[in-house]
Amino acid sequence: MSPYHDGNAPHHRSAARDVRLLPKAHLHLHFTGSMRSATLLELADKHGVHLPEALSGGEPPRLRATDERGWFRFQRLYDMARSCLRTPDDLRRLVREAAQEDARDGSGWLEIQVDPTSYAPRLGGLIPTMEIILDAVDEASRETGVGIRVLVAANRMKHPLEARTLARLAVRYADRGVIGFGLSNDERRGFARDFDRAFAIARAGGLIAAPHGGELAGPSSVRDCLDDLRADRVGHGVRAAEDPALLARLAERAVTCEVCPASNVALGVYDKAEDVPLRTLFEAGVPVALGADDPLLFGSRLADQYELARSAHGFTDAELAELARQSVRASRAPREVRERMLGGIDAWLGDGEADPAPV
Numbered sequence: 001m002s003p004y005h006d007g008n009a010p011h012h013r014s015a016a017r018d019v020r021l022l023p024k025a026h027l028h029l030h031f032t033g034s035m036r037s038a039t040l041l042e043l044a045d046k047h048g049v050h051l052p053e054a055l056s057g058g059e060p061p062r063l064r065a066t067d068e069r070g071w072f073r074f075q076r077l078y079d080m081a082r083s084c085l086r087t088p089d090d091l092r093r094l095v096r097e098a099a100q101e102d103a104r105d106g107s108g109w110l111e112i113q114v115d116p117t118s119y120a121p122r123l124g125g126l127i128p129t130m131e132i133i134l135d136a137v138d139e140a141s142r143e144t145g146v147g148i149r150v151l152v153a154a155n156r157m158k159h160p161l162e163a164r165t166l167a168r169l170a171v172r173y174a175d176r177g178v179i180g181f182g183l184s185n186d187e188r189r190g191f192a193r194d195f196d197r198a199f200a201i202a203r204a205g206g207l208i209a210a211p212h213g214g215e216l217a218g219p220s221s222v223r224d225c226l227d228d229l230r231a232d233r234v235g236h237g238v239r240a241a242e243d244p245a246l247l248a249r250l251a252e253r254a255v256t257c258e259v260c261p262a263s264n265v266a267l268g269v270y271d272k273a274e275d276v277p278l279r280t281l282f283e284a285g286v287p288v289a290l291g292a293d294d295p296l297l298f299g300s301r302l303a304d305q306y307e308l309a310r311s312a313h314g315f316t317d318a319e320l321a322e323l324a325r326q327s328v329r330a331s332r333a334p335r336e337v338r339e340r341m342l343g344g345i346d347a348w349l350g351d352g353e354a355d356p357a358p359v
């Protein structure tokens with residue numbers, strides 16, 4: 001049973017509250033994957049890249065990544081989109097537009113993840129690439145009012161030594177806006193523990209550990225994230241729902257799962273939105289931060305995830321507010337930003353008598 005009662009008292013508006021106005025933090029968004037479709041078309045045109053119809057048709061591509069071929073196809077489309085980001089201007093535009101979209105969706109805080117490796121060859125190396133991205137982040141943040149920080153994410157398909165290089169790079173920029181270290185790509189390949197040294201470097205440098213796990217593989221992959229990488233947050237983590245003891249452990253340790261419902265359905269992890277075990281995690285007391293993952297490929301952004309929680313899982317406005325609070329609490333936003341956002345969440349709910357939210 002949910003510990004949160006419905007705050008929808010009759011004297012409030014009878015129409016549902018607009019989830020875009022609910023202040024929230026966005027903790028799971030990939031760099032290229034955040035791109036607007038229209039921007040991809042313009043950049044492809046500018047750089048003479050011929051896009052496959054799956055990316056140029058104006059509709060999100062049909063994907064099914066639960067088999068290796070489907071995942072490979074998803075990665076190929078992603079790589080193709082990434083190849084359209086070639087100049088510092090392209091990167092600045094991407095970050096600015098990601099921030100604009102987040103602002104429109106009520107996000108006051110964005111933690112975007114990037115693997116700088118793939119952009120580095122055209123931009124003079126890893127360090128210039130990080131400088132460009134972090135400058136772009138500062139600029140976009142000033143323009144939109146959305147606080148933005150960066151997670152550097154290593155690629156699980158590459159050698160663990162490369163991950164260590166990225167972890168050192170991430171730590172080097174810890175005082176310039178990098179707050180975490182991630183690990184993405186096909187979790188069915190290799191072992192999380194192959195990357196334990198990279199995560200140790202990141203943690204020692206004060207970064208949070210936020211690897212992907214429990215998306216394409218089951219509960220054991222979430223356990224590996226906890227045991228081998230000492231994850232503070234888990235990207236997705238939804239497959240933990242298959243193991244009650246693991247849910248209890250995530251709840252007990254307050255490890256936030258960055259749940260991306262539209263992504264899960266688009267990639268075939270679950271057949272339909274109703275099957276994503278969002279409520280199972282929520283009611284087990286596992287902190288959840290809803291995220292959009294790759295809007296470019298999945299066709300929906302942050303507010304849509306909250307809308308899905310409402311429409312597919314029957315989340316009340318009070319429960320949506322609690323999801324938003326959990327996203328804020330799991331973020332690396334400074335105290336004053338968190339307090340402001342938590343206050344905004346109470347105001348959205350229209351509950352003047354609300355207990356002051358713990359920070």
Ligand SMILES: [Zn+2]
Binds near residue numbers: 028030184212235293
């Ligand atoms: Zn992801």
